[in-house]
Amino acid sequence: MKAIVLEKAGGPENLHVAEVTKPCIKENEVLVAVKAISLNPADVKPKYEDEMLSMMYGKERPVILGWDIAGTVTEVGSAVTNFEVGDKVFGMVNFPGIGNAYAEFVAAPEAHLAVMPSNVSFTEAAATTLAALTALQILSGKINKGDKVLIQAGSGGVGHFAIQIAKNFGAYVITTASAKNKDFVLSIGADEAIDYHTQKFEEILSDIDFVLDTQGGKVLENSAKVLKNGGAIITTVAPDLPEGVKAAAEKENKTITNILVHSSAEDMNTLKRMLESGAIKPNIYKTFAFEAMADAHREVEKGRTVGKVIVTI
Incomplete structure (x- = not known):
């Protein structure tokens, strides 16, 4: 072959x-x-x-x-x-x-x-597959109806599935994207789109319940600033944060963890049902x-x- x-x-x-x-x-x-x-x-x-x-x-x-x-x-x-x-x-x-x-x-x-x-x-x-599984495994069981959820890089592979899945779970979805991709992310379910070229999300947002991060670095650090007390971040990048950032997050009962996606027929069948119903595309x-x-x-x-x-x- x-x-x-x-x-x-x-x-x-x-x-x-x-x-x-x-x-x-x-x-x-x-x-x-x-x-x-x-x-x-x-x-x-x-x-x-x-x-x-x-x-x-x-x-x-x-x-x-x-x-x-x-x-x-x-x-x-x-x-x-x-x-x-x-x-x-x-x-x-x-x-x-x-x-x-x-x-x-x-x-x-x-x-x-x-x-x-x-x-x-x-x-x-x-x-x-991988991108959709990542979004599903991060969001499943982590967000509730009405939660304010921030999806970083919403037009990317993981991000565009995460917007749709979070919206299907009943969340209010905010995402970061370039101006040229604003219409796209809004069309797939985002309630708000922040242009990361001209706007600083950490100066605009507050009281976010949950952040899905795929960027790491400064984006991850700034994501911690917009979480409400008791909020959570799950990142696909190892959360190598400065000690001061970690201490501040812990003081406000904020959690920052990372995840590695894993193969799962159970989760693939969940995605199958979402594709069948039109919940994701x-x-x-x-x-x-x-x-x-x-x-x-x-x-x-x-x-x-x-x-x-x-x-x-």
């Missing part, structure tokens, strides 16, 4: 198509003929540093990057009970771990997939052919995507 492989750490130019052995499945796995792959910052950043690449994928080379797929089941393991050959499925495979998603076929644990809703395409299904920013994976990486690296970048096979 064809796969996009990385022989050594470096830029997008190091990604190339190669013939590799089709994976054999374990008893709890299915083999998926991949139709679409979703890209994330977690895909594109580690490839530049050998230490990071080895930490995430081990020292064996070449490596096959990626976790987010949608496709059709072609084989099922002997212990699989939820899927049959021919099922259209989607999911984030083996995260954290090695997903080997940039390939024509992927061996995926049954516990990481859901059957695709009939009202979405392979492209849309692939988009509703992925925004496909750009699509690329499989052979143009390097160009897809370059697009994600610009940091200006509105929604998701998808590669199709």
Whole structure:
């Protein structure tokens, strides 16, 4: 089968198509003929540093990057009970771990997939994986109807799902976005949009119940300032805050924690139901052919995507 492989750490130019052995499945796995792959910052950043690449994928080379797929089941393991050959499925495979998603076929644990809703395409299904799972796992059980929720970077992959999910949970949603993306974030459910180029959210907002942060650094530090007493922040970045900031937050009963998304069929099925009902809809920013994976990486690296970048096979 064809796969996009990385022989050594470096830029997008190091990604190339190669013939590799089709994976054999374990008893709890299915083999998926991949139709679409979703890209994330977690895909594109580690490839530049050998230490990071080895930490995430081990020292064996070449490596096959990626976790987010949608496709059709072609084989099922002997212990699989939820899927049959021919099922259209989607999911984030083996995260954290090695997903080997940039390939024509992927061996995926049954516990990481859901059957695709009939009202979405392979492209849309692939988009509703790591980013959507991150938003869901951060927000689920953390916010209540009527809460004032701040979503940082609302037009991004995680952010645009988080706006929709928070709104579905009944929150009042505020987000940061550039002026050119204001109409987009308002169209998907944000009640307010703050232009981070010309406005300082920390000078505008107060009494926020919950912040979803994907930026870290000064943005995370300033997010703590707008929380009400007893409010909470969950960040996708390690919360490496100055001691003074931590002490001030703790004094006001504010909590700042980080999260690492994990593969989950249960959560994928929640996303499936949300897609079916129209509660969430992925925004496909750009699509690329499989052979143009390097160009897809370059697009994600610009940091200006509105929604998701998808590669199709």
